[in-house]
Amino acid sequence: xxxxxxxxxxxxxxxxxxxxxxxxxxxxxxxxxxxxxxxxxxxxxxxxxxxxxxxxxxxxxxxxxxxxxxxxxxxxxxxxxxxxxxxxxxxxxxxxxxxxxxxxxxxxxxxxxxxxxxxxxxxxxxxxxxxxxxxxxxxxxxxxxxxxxxxxxxxxxxxxxxxxxxxxxxxxxxxxxxxxxxxxxxxxxxxxxxxxxxxxxxxxxxxxxxxxxxxxxxxxxxxxxxxxxxxxxxxxxxxxxxxxxxxxxxxxxxxxxxxxxxxxxxxxxxxxxxxxxxxxxxxxxxxxxxxxxxxxxxxxxxxxxxxxxxxxxxxxxxxxxxxxxxxxxxxxxxxxxxxxxxxxx
Numbered sequence: 392x393x394x395x396x397x398x399x400x401x402x403x404x405x406x407x408x409x410x411x412x413x414x415x416x417x418x419x420x421x422x423x424x425x426x427x428x429x430x431x432x433x434x435x436x437x438x439x440x441x442x443x444x445x446x447x448x449x450x451x452x453x454x455x456x457x458x459x460x461x462x463x464x465x466x467x468x469x470x471x472x473x474x475x476x477x478x479x480x481x482x483x484x485x486x487x488x489x490x491x492x493x494x495x496x497x498x499x500x501x502x503x504x505x506x507x508x509x510x511x512x513x514x515x516x517x518x519x520x521x522x523x524x525x526x527x528x529x530x531x532x533x534x535x536x537x538x539x540x541x542x543x544x545x546x547x548x549x550x551x552x553x554x555x556x557x558x559x560x561x562x563x564x565x566x567x568x569x570x571x572x573x574x575x576x577x578x579x580x581x582x583x584x585x586x587x588x589x590x591x592x593x594x595x596x597x598x599x600x601x602x603x604x605x606x607x608x609x610x611x612x613x614x615x616x617x618x619x620x621x622x623x624x625x626x627x628x629x630x631x632x633x634x635x636x637x638x639x640x641x642x643x644x645x646x647x648x649x650x651x652x653x654x655x656x657x658x659x660x661x662x663x664x665x666x667x668x669x670x671x672x673x674x675x676x677x678x679x680x681x682x683x684x685x686x687x688x689x690x691x692x693x694x695x696x697x698x699x700x701x702x703x704x705x706x707x708x709x710x711x712x713x714x715x716x717x718x719x720x721x722x723x724x725x726x727x728x729x730x731x732x733x734x735x736x
Contacts, residue, residue, distance in 0.1 A: 435465050442475070447694035451485045470500050470507040477513070481520055490520050598725050601649070601688075603712055603734040605630055605642060608703060610688070610712060612725060622718050623703045627710035632736075634666070634710055636675055637683030642710050645670060647732045649688075652723060659690030659716045660723055664732050687711045688732075690719040 442457035458472040477496035480489050497513035504510070544554050600613040603624070610622045626642045633644035643666045651663040667675065667682040675682035689711055691698055696716045707713070714722065
């Protein structure tokens with residue numbers, strides 16, 4: 392019987408994980424797509440930032456109050472405020488989460504804002520929350536059924552044999568699933584051994600070069616032209632072509648060095664790339680513009696480490712190269728200042 396309860400708990404955890412993944416994708420689109428800048432300028436942009444910062448710190452009620460203020464004071468941005476309120480009401484870490492209030496926010500967008508850019512996402516959220524609610528009700532019903540069987544065993548000793556068979560059948564189903572989990576665990580352990588072997592090679596080999604291939608969204612650590620490890624990356628919001636001027640949201644192309652690092656970065660940790668080089672300066676001078684600068688390899692914006700490698704679904708920086716917080720820590724430990732950085736198209 393305990394095995395069946397554990398099975399039900401795992402199912403509930405998987406539902407929560409799927410809902411968390413769905414919310415993460417929506418939040419990436421809303422927050423990271425604007426890059427290192429802001430979605431709005433002026434007081435509206437400042438108010439949205441305050442609401443987002445409160446959400447990032449786990450102050451969900453205060454964040455909801457701030458979005459209510461936006462709805463009152465900035466009617467033209469009310470659809471986005473409603474959408475973010477819907478996310479907060481359904482967010483898994485919110486102890487006061489309320490699916491009905493979340494659905495009400497998304498339904499209001501469909502009713503009152505037919506031309507909203509958040510209409511399709513609202514429809515998807517309504518469908519997803521309804522599905523999760525149904526599945527949670529099924530889990531509760533299953534747990535209630537288990538409790539009833541246990542009470543029946545205690546109250547009716549004469550029926551123990553029949554009920555025990557039911558329990559054994561259910562436990563066998565759990566064991567079968569555990570066998571499947573064991574096979575998956577073996578695969579995981581094999582991947583972990585492979586990873587440890589690769590990390591051992593990295594520790595033995597000295598990283599002599601960082602190769603960034605923009606078209607592949609890939610960063611590789613090399614030792615004498617041998618690839619030691621690769622990482623998925625996100626680039627500037629306008630990734631095609633070399634950086635020409637300040638503010639063009641392009642990631643540079645060329646050969647540079649790691650010339651400094653910042654552990655107090657707003658993006659967890661950053662390695663500074665020696666852009667612009669002489670070629671970049673000449674091109675900008677010929678165009679009569681500033682070449683810009685402050686190009687980094689960095690992690691995620693502080694407060695968003697939970698996004699993990701989902702951030703690579705969108706090119707969101709202002710020209711920098713972004714990896715996860717764990718990955719920038721690893722890269723920083725392996726790559727000394729002075730390391731060559733080659734950025735290819």
